[in-house]
Amino acid sequence: MVAQVPDPVAGEVPPATGVWADIVGQPDAVRTLFAAAQAAHLQVRGEPAPAGAMTHAWLFTGPPGSGRSVAARAFAAALQCLEPGEAPGCGRCAACRTVVAGTHADVKVVVPEGLTISVREMRALVQAAARRPTTGQWRVVLIEDSDRLTEGAANALLKAVEEPPDRTVFLLCAPSDHPEDVPVTIRSRCRAMQLRTPLAGSIAEVLRERDDVGDEMAWWAASVCGGHIGRARRLATDPEARERRDRVLSIPVGLRRFSDVFTAASGLVKSSESEATSANEDRNEAEKDELRTAMGAGGTGKGTASATRGANAALKELEKKQKSRATRSQRDALDLALVDLAGFYRDVLVSRSGSPASLNHPDYASDVAKAASQWTSESTLRRLEAVLECRTALTQNVKPIIAVEAMVAALHHG
Template sequence: MSVFDDLAGQDAAIAVLTRAAEASRTGTAGMTHSWLFTGPPGSGRSTAATAFAAALQCTGDEVGCGECEGCTLVLAGSHPDVETLASEVTTISVASVRELVSRAQATPTLGAWRVLIVKEADRMLERTTNVLLKAIEEPPPRTVWILCTPSPRDVLTTIRSRCRGLNLVIPTAEKVAELLVRRDGIDPERALIAARAAQSHVGAAKALATDPEARERREQNLRGAYGVRTTGDAVIAAKALVDRAEAQAKSTGSDRGEREEAELRRTLGLTPDERVPPQMQGQFKAIADAAKKRETRQKRDALDRALIDLLSFYRDVLIVQLNAGTDLVNMDFVSEIGEIADSLTAPRTIEILDQISLARERISANVAPLLAVEAMMVSLRR
């Protein structure tokens, strides 16, 4: 067993991190105090960061043994010297980064290092990144910073130049399927189909393999796009896709908001049906605002996942049109892909791919999701 077992297809990155963890024990060259982990969504940036933190805290004979107290505590998310900042909203706030920088000054209490992980560092605005700059430039002794982001360009040059870069690659579908079979006990055939449909995104592949609702959403989104022949069809399909994303976001986040409000009522001595006094309403409003921001983030993520599925669908159409001989991503939609490939030209398919990418950019730039998706769906008419 190793802390790196869940990193599918990342042999080169694992070798670098293992050498760095070994150097951290001996004090030899190879260990760096500031890291920038990059790679496309689903490549395992956060998993790699947690695994590296475990390897640094490992006390076993072999670095990253996965069995000692240090490894197990980090992997369980309960090691006192490993802290993770993850954004549940659209941006990481200045206050949360300042708090993390302040805690970074403390010396390790249980392990050999104090490890600070910032997931999705690309969600920091420039003023937020500047708060982090000095902490990364001159970290306290026995402190390690790990920033995770899709691309090095997603952070300021000043941050990038002070971190050691580690790039994770997209694993093959076969590697992801092997992980799902070994770790989650999923049927090999189902695991491979899910890994291909998720384009090797480990989290999405697991959801498709184990969650019937996730499979149903993907199928409805693809069939909705397949059925677009008129402008009316496009408007209906766009509304349905956005509604599914909203329903997914609400189902994911509503329970947490309700639990937080119930806990606050209990703390303040209020019964479930008791009217909130005016002097306490600000606390309940803060919970509601946070829940709304989380829902916005989850809705955008769900929409983006749906658009990525559409990109893969029309990528398959283009492969068939060009007779490229490459394996299709959506093996369960072969007949639909063939029909669309016969009804469109390759240049037209490329235009559609561009329109789907444009819709993703518009949504990330705060364009109303329904307007962006409607404009995209209209381009799918055939």
């Protein structure tokens, strides 16, 4: 059975400031995490703490964009806060700032750059987690996308979660607590923290106040982002992101001839490839330069030849890692495009049914109405299923161009 989260202490109202202000539209989660952070600081000081408020392992779940990793990082900062007082997570002290920046010595953040998290990575992480904190109150291990754990990595993590070291906290983030995302054996040893999709009003407010986005653009981005805060920020601030979305949403009503199938499929795949390349290009070169310098590139004298051989081997390993990261970036970019497509066909079904439900793409209401007048509900549903099947195929390592061409052909046929 999954452990249940106790209600926070009556009367405790977490502040909407400091690290907690970064968690958008999740008041219940903030309340629980705030109470847990307070209890954790009482434990460290040896004072009585509410029973069950704090535990050694947490599982943050919720739809994409709900802020799972943001909530986990804010909680980690509150645990390390140097000025807890009555409100841990001040956001001002050195501990809070370094945790948020990802540089705190006792907070290890794992962001999988490839398609999976390997058992070797997890074993090294578990060994590091067994050490006592050096500068902070706790040793915190935060694993984003823990649904990418391989079976071996999950088993290595399970042992650490079953027998947790003193003053070590594990924070896992995953889309859901389904066995396909998180093994039951791990899930049953974590406290569940389920986040919800933030409301458009909350997202628009964040864009206005933190990103200095105008009212009209903030509301538009909030209304079309599907509740994904990061996506809303990109759409509001990046013209190229808006152009990519427009190209994707022009596909459904633009498939007039069968030849359009191959043009649209090729465009989708190339767009995801270019987005992945642009996102990683500068970082890849910086990593290569840093590695060459560390390995003594350009040096002269005794031992230069052996150092060069070592540098070449390390460079090949780095390139392998970068290739894996590029593959993941491309898959993520393509999946985002497929989510937008699925939203369009969902809007067509909503329009045909006469439901008052809000559209995922209100700015494409005219295209949705046109499609709803031309397609049957059955053919629309088949198109939606084709998009979802393409997403599944990509997770099973089907070559992107093959999966996308099959999908677009189904979209054209209906």
